[in-house]
Amino acid sequence: MKRAAALTLLARCAVAVSAAATTAAMATAAPAPAAADERRSGSEFMSASTQAMQRDDTLNPGMLWISGGEAQWNAAAGKSGKSCASCHGDAAKSMRGMAARFPAFDAASKVTVNLAQRINICRERKQQAPALKLESEELLGLEAYVALQSRGMPVSPPNDAGTKASAARGKQLYFQRIGQLNLSCAQCHDQQWGKRLAGSTIPQGHAAAYPIYRLEWQAMGSLQRRLRNCMSGVRAEIPPVGAKELVDLEAWLAVRDQGMKMESPGVRP
């Protein structure tokens, strides 16, 4: 209830501010939609202690998942008896920059897939092993281990027609009002970032740190989990994990974050 009230209040404030023309009101006006040089990672909005937790791998609880992911990378699975390493070798070399190029269009299945789904494609087709459950500890571990190899690299979404079409659909969803609160992603993350929503600061909604260890979850979670969280917050109908809409949104966020540094494993409050 509190959250809903705060959201409505924020929406009302925005209207009031844009209608006012006095300089005083201008000074407190909402920042314009984040331009390329104004983009700030969600980590910049966090407290110093949470930032330290992300910065230092010996403090970052995400490393528990990552070391699990590393063990899986080297463990044989499925009928093929092969591990990820059997084909891809050293992840530090072969997976460098890989996560920065996802979601990407998969020509064989003719859909855009995110990193987790791509890992499962490899499992099913190459390892001949059953797909890992989306959002499971195992898949998050592998995903985070692969994403770690791109840390510090710029987000660089692929330029092919399939991925672009997906990102275009995602962009449309990003600006579309949804749910009982009738809010779009852009209304909070482009127009109201830096302000408070109840106790927390609204970030710009950049997604270069996923999968993240979120203190509220007390666990690792994917970008889709975060997106579904927000959708539940505005009381919209929530697509299931792995749904096309969510992957489209992820593809758009990658375009929006192009050039920003990969941070995985991020820690968020």
Add this chain to the structure above:
Amino acid sequence: MARALIHMPTTAKKGEVIEIRALIGHPMETGYRPGADGRVVPRDIIRSFVCKYNGEQVFGAELHQAISANPYISFFTIATESGTLEFTWEGDNRFAHSEKMTLTVSA
């Protein structure tokens, strides 16, 4: 998911103060929260953590419900002699986990 991660130097000078960081994956279920079915989820927490340096206890901690999942403990000890540090976590439902690290101390 790895069960536990320990970060500490592998070598130290005699008399040097070293920092040890121990992180363990554990849900730390408080026993106060209702589950999806409305029933209270039974408590499942780590109760104690002990660090033994060549068999002698150098650090210990009691853990309670207010401690978050995946507890992280950082502490210091003095490097006195080469040997093994053994870390033990014990908790509800007969939970027990231990890790060993070796430390080489030079004069």
